[in-house]
Amino acid sequence: MAPLEGKVALITGAGGMKGVGRAIALELSRQGAAVALTDVARDHTVAPPLEMAAGWKGIESVAAEIRREGGRAACFQCDLTEREQIEVLVGSVANEFGRIDILVNNARAIIGRDQVSVADLDAEVWERFLKINTTAPFLLTKYAARIMIEKGEGGRIINIGSDLSKQARRFAVAYAASKFGLIGLTQGAALDLAEHRITVNAVCPGSVNTDRLSYAEQARAEAEGVPLEMIRSRAVEAAAAQVPMGRIAESEDIAGLVGFLAGPQAGFITGQAYNVNGGQLFH
Numbered sequence: 137m138a139p140l141e142g143k144v145a146l147i148t149g150a151g152g153m154k155g156v157g158r159a160i161a162l163e164l165s166r167q168g169a170a171v172a173l174t175d176v177a178r179d180h181t182v183a184p185p186l187e188m189a190a191g192w193k194g195i196e197s198v199a200a201e202i203r204r205e206g207g208r209a210a211c212f213q214c215d216l217t218e219r220e221q222i223e224v225l226v227g228s229v230a231n232e233f234g235r236i237d238i239l240v241n242n243a244r245a246i247i248g249r250d251q252v253s254v255a256d257l258d259a260e261v262w263e264r265f266l267k268i269n270t271t272a273p274f275l276l277t278k279y280a281a282r283i284m285i286e287k288g289e290g291g292r293i294i295n296i297g298s299d300l301s302k303q304a305r306r307f308a309v310a311y312a313a314s315k316f317g318l319i320g321l322t323q324g325a326a327l328d329l330a331e332h333r334i335t336v337n338a339v340c341p342g343s344v345n346t347d348r349l350s351y352a353e354q355a356r357a358e359a360e361g362v363p364l365e366m367i368r369s370r371a372v373e374a375a376a377a378q379v380p381m382g383r384i385a386e387s388e389d390i391a392g393l394v395g396f397l398a399g400p401q402a403g404f405i406t407g408q409a410y411n412v413n414g415g416q417l418f419h
């Protein structure tokens with residue numbers, strides 16, 4: 137039997153064509169889980185060029201891929217800045233599938249507008265980062281944990297952090313604060329939920345080759361009059377040069393560890409924050 141047969145996984149931010157969320161959804165589905173995919177309605181005017189060229193439809197496209205492989209997937213739109221929508225999301229997933237066993241908090245605020253000195257950072261941008269990257273994972277944990285506790289069969293909560301969960305970087309104070317906060321949530325929730333056999337862990341990637349959205353990269357491409365792909369490939373090359381293993385992560389590198397932490401062999405691991413970064417950061 138597949139290790140996650142009969143389990144249901146809810147994955148946020150699952151709609152990117154090269155995103156970490158899609159890779160996690162495919163990994164968990166291939167291990168036998170039914171997957172609930174959620175994302176905000178994506179603004180196609182700021183979608184990565186590869187997605188536009190492919191006619192990519194976000195979580196609907198991921199669900200179609202999963203169904204083609206014989207898996208079970210359902211889509212739920214949710215804006216994670218809206219508390220009520222998060223509560224409705226968790227209720228809808230539980231109604232559709234009858235349970236939630238695995239929650240993966242993967243979504244994040246689109247980066248770019250945060251990449252300024254703390255002295256110039258808009259309070260609204262700070263609040264948006266905290267809302268999407270920290271408060272939404274708290275609310276999802278709260279509501280999903282209630283369903284897991286009621287079922288009485290344990291559960292897995294996996295938060296996608298960052299190298300910036302452990303080491304801040306210049307011009308990223310909102311992102312770093314939100315991702316440090318996620319580690320506090322991971323440890324605290326692990327303690328609160330341990331008696332229910334619900335584990336809570338974090339996975340902390342270094343740079344990932346996701347074609348992620350970045351307002352800053354879009355602005356740079358416009359300013360230099362070059363395609364966004366060129367700005368992006370330069371950024372990937374520069375990031376790879378900083379990694380001892382000579383490349384940045386692919387989304388599948390992150391999904392592999394999430395798949396392990398979601399599975400039966402990881403039942404005694406909780407409150408931890410594991411790096412996946414090719415040797416770039418050790419603590």
Ligand SMILES: NC(=O)c1ccc[n+]([C@@H]2O[C@H](COP(=O)([O-])OP(=O)(O)OC[C@H]3O[C@@H](n4cnc5c(N)ncnc54)[C@H](O)[C@@H]3O)[C@@H](O)[C@H]2O)c1
Pocket residue numbers: 148149150151152154155156157175176178214215216217241242243244245246247268296297298299340341342343344345346347348349
């Ligand atoms: N890409 C990297 O280099 C990198 C590095 C370290 C950590 N990470 C982490 O990995 C995870 C996935 O990264 P990625 O590059 O695949 O993501 P991404 O930047 O492409 O976006 C993640 C998803 O979040 C969704 N999202 C944005 N605003 C939302 C909202 N208001 N409500 C609901 N969903 C919303 C987006 O639509 C997208 O699907 C994130 O938690 C990120 O912090 C990524």
